[in-house]
Amino acid sequence: MAGRLISFRRLRNYPITVAVGMDMAPLHAAYRTLRFSAVAIGSGVSLLVLAVGFLLIRHKRRVLASREVLRHAVENLDQGLVMVDRNGRISLRNSRYVALLDLPPDLSAPGADYAQLVRWLAARGEFDQSGAGKSHLASSAEEGGVRFAERIRPNGTALEIRMRMLSGGGLIGTYTDVTDRRRAQEEIHHLAHHDGLTDLANRTLLEERLTQAMAAAERSGGQLAVLCLDLNRFKPVNDTLGHAAGDELLRQTARRLHGLARASDTVARVGGDEFVLVQTTLSQPGDAAALAERIMVEISLPFDLNGHAVTIDTSIGIALFPHDGHTVEALLKNADTALYRAKEAGRGVTCFFEAEMEERLLERGLLEQDLRAALAKGEFSVSFQPLHNCGTRDVTSFEALLRWENPERGKVSPADFIPVAEECGLILPLGRWMLEQACTVAASWPHPYTVAVNLSPVQFQRGNLPAQVAEVLAQTGLPANQLELEVTEGLLIEDSEGALATMRALKALGVRLALDDFGTGYSSLSYLRRFPFDKLKIDKSFIQAIELDAGARAIVDAILAMGHSLNLRVTAEGVETEEQLAFLLRHDCDEVQGFLLGRPVPAEQLCRSLRKKVGAAMA
Ligand SMILES: Nc1nc2c(ncn2[C@@H]2O[C@@H]3COP(=O)(O)O[C@H]4[C@@H](O)[C@H](n5cnc6c(=O)[nH]c(N)nc65)O[C@@H]4COP(=O)(O)O[C@H]3[C@H]2O)c(=O)[nH]1
Numbered sequence: 001m002a003g004r005l006i007s008f009r010r011l012r013n014y015p016i017t018v019a020v021g022m023d024m025a026p027l028h029a030a031y032r033t034l035r036f037s038a039v040a041i042g043s044g045v046s047l048l049v050l051a052v053g054f055l056l057i058r059h060k061r062r063v064l065a066s067r068e069v070l071r072h073a074v075e076n077l078d079q080g081l082v083m084v085d086r087n088g089r090i091s092l093r094n095s096r097y098v099a100l101l102d103l104p105p106d107l108s109a110p111g112a113d114y115a116q117l118v119r120w121l122a123a124r125g126e127f128d129q130s131g132a133g134k135s136h137l138a139s140s141a142e143e144g145g146v147r148f149a150e151r152i153r154p155n156g157t158a159l160e161i162r163m164r165m166l167s168g169g170g171l172i173g174t175y176t177d178v179t180d181r182r183r184a185q186e187e188i189h190h191l192a193h194h195d196g197l198t199d200l201a202n203r204t205l206l207e208e209r210l211t212q213a214m215a216a217a218e219r220s221g222g223q224l225a226v227l228c229l230d231l232n233r234f235k236p237v238n239d240t241l242g243h244a245a246g247d248e249l250l251r252q253t254a255r256r257l258h259g260l261a262r263a264s265d266t267v268a269r270v271g272g273d274e275f276v277l278v279q280t281t282l283s284q285p286g287d288a289a290a291l292a293e294r295i296m297v298e299i300s301l302p303f304d305l306n307g308h309a310v311t312i313d314t315s316i317g318i319a320l321f322p323h324d325g326h327t328v329e330a331l332l333k334n335a336d337t338a339l340y341r342a343k344e345a346g347r348g349v350t351c352f353f354e355a356e357m358e359e360r361l362l363e364r365g366l367l368e369q370d371l372r373a374a375l376a377k378g379e380f381s382v383s384f385q386p387l388h389n390c391g392t393r394d395v396t397s398f399e400a401l402l403r404w405e406n407p408e409r410g411k412v413s414p415a416d417f418i419p420v421a422e423e424c425g426l427i428l429p430l431g432r433w434m435l436e437q438a439c440t441v442a443a444s445w446p447h448p449y450t451v452a453v454n455l456s457p458v459q460f461q462r463g464n465l466p467a468q469v470a471e472v473l474a475q476t477g478l479p480a481n482q483l484e485l486e487v488t489e490g491l492l493i494e495d496s497e498g499a500l501a502t503m504r505a506l507k508a509l510g511v512r513l514a515l516d517d518f519g520t521g522y523s524s525l526s527y528l529r530r531f532p533f534d535k536l537k538i539d540k541s542f543i544q545a546i547e548l549d550a551g552a553r554a555i556v557d558a559i560l561a562m563g564h565s566l567n568l569r570v571t572a573e574g575v576e577t578e579e580q581l582a583f584l585l586r587h588d589c590d591e592v593q594g595f596l597l598g599r600p601v602p603a604e605q606l607c608r609s610l611r612k613k614v615g616a617a618m619a
Pocket residue numbers: 385400401402413414415418434454455456486516517540573574575576593594595596600
């Protein structure tokens with residue numbers, strides 16, 4: 001409702017009251033317009049303030065949130081992280097950094113002096129005192145402003161450290177714990193350089209160490225020795241007691257060798273039962289001989305293999321630097337050649353390398369070649385030597401002896417080629433051939449004489465001998481009781497358990513067993529009691545000394561008495577004179593064999609003379 005606004009005013013000097021009236025409608029309209037504008041502007045400003053405030057709060061929240069994310073990320077890094085500003089103050093670091101370096105919180109807190117922290121670390125032996133401060137990474141590699149270093153902490157932890165130097169000063173360092181990786185690498189390296197069974201050096205490490213040792217000896221003008229050794233009787237132990245016992249024997253041997261070597265020496269296992277020892281501190285060759293002697297003694301002490309007491313021994317070959325070779329290959333090869341020579345000379349022998357050994361080895365190689373071809377070329381034959389009753393001088397049996405005649409070499413003694421055939425394994429087909437020949441010939445004799453065949457220990461150990469013998473007897477038709485098998489003591493020493501089982505199986509076939517060359521080996525009386533022998537053959541060296549040596553006479557007498565007391569027939573080998581025969585007769589020897597009564601003759605010649613004899617007897 002629009003009213004009017006009236007204003008009254010009395011004039012001071014006049015009795016007049018002035019009344020002014022004004023229509024309110026326009027006033028109201030102006031007021032309403034103003035009020036509306038004021039309210040609108042006020043609301044707009046308030047809204048704006050609210051919006052800005054809201055945005056600011058949201059922004060701040062976001063900043064805080066991303067800072068939290070960053071802090072969380074840095075805290076949860078697998079690596080230790082530290083940032084140092086241009087003033088040398090720590091501006092950021094995570095707890096992994098503190099934990100990895102075992103840092104005190106006050107020294108490593110943000111704002112702390114980094115140089116002081118480094119000095120603290122140095123004082124604790126974390127790195128060289130001389131390298132304290134920022135230069136503690138001096139030995140590290142540097143690449144494009146980033147320094148790398150790997151550090152082993154006093155507690156054994158391995159740290160990989162990267163330091164990025166910032167252009168305006170300061171640095172960012174990351175610390176990674178690489179202990180496990182490093183251990184794995186070390187393990188791989190160890191496995192690649194050591195023998196898995198004994199943990200001794202393997203051939204690779206041996207060659208590395210030998211190269212270093214040779215260089216050191218060359219610089220100092222000194223010498224070194226390479227001792228090559230292998231274990232005698234390892235194979236029988238492995239075969240009879242099993243591989244676990246064989247492994248244990250190798251481990252214990254390794255420990256004994258290791259115990260004898262000095263810290264600068266190297267002990268390696270280079271093959272099944274082959275070991276090499278590099279002796280570095282050597283003033284004269286006698287030092288190597290003395291070490292070899294100590295090894296011999298140590299290895300010959302009994303081993304306890306899971307309750308089994310086992311005794312073995314070793315042969316040793318020695319090559320010296322610089323005398324016997326200037327390269328790793330030459331030294332190892334020559335020590336091996338010397339070992340071969342040592343083994344040839346008998347068990348428990350040490351040999352130093354000599355130049356002519358190589359020639360002999362070469363010659364042996366050629367002999368082996370010819371020997372391999374000889375069987376196919378038919379160069380072998382069999383001769384038979386008679387054995388006689390000592391009193392009546394009647395022939396009782398024949399010993400089959402292998403003969404080899406080569407077009408270039410002529411007649412080769414079995415004493416020379418049998419050991420080579422044994423070593424290269426040819427004795428197996430050759431022994432089988434010999435057995436077949438001897439039995440075939442004996443089966444054709446007009447009189448049922450016994451035939452004696454020599455067997456090598458290798459045939460005992462590797463061939464299925466009882467089955468082979470049974471097969472040959474069946475093939476040739478020779479009665480089992482007409483076959484006598486001669487073995488030497490070496491076999492019994494090498495593998496007495498295995499030999500005993502084979503001998504019993506052979507006896508079960510009905511064949512007879514003789515112990516050959518008695519007196520030349522260990523001649524243990526226990527063998528005679530333990531093994532099922534029928535006969536004992538006294539070695540010819542004793543028989544041939546009868547006339548000259550009272551000691552030999554006493555030994556022959558004692559062997560005869562002992563053999564008889566054990567119910568064994570006794571044969572004397574190598575009887576060449578009537579005096580020897582008379583002595584043997586006086587001492588009740590059963591049988592003799594020797595040039596005096598009959599030399600070995602080829603099979604055909606023997607067959608002819610036997611037939612002639614039978615013909616003459618029938619005529
Ligand atoms: N000085 C002298 N020697 C005599 C006399 N009587 C016989 N001998 C020789 O003494 C050796 C006897 O054979 P052994 O002791 O078994 O010794 C044999 C035997 O161990 C081995 N051998 C021979 N044939 C074979 C074979 O077929 N297989 C195996 N594994 N070894 C064999 O070779 C060794 C040597 O054989 P051989 O040279 O044939 O030598 C034979 C024989 O010819 C004598 O009065 N004086």
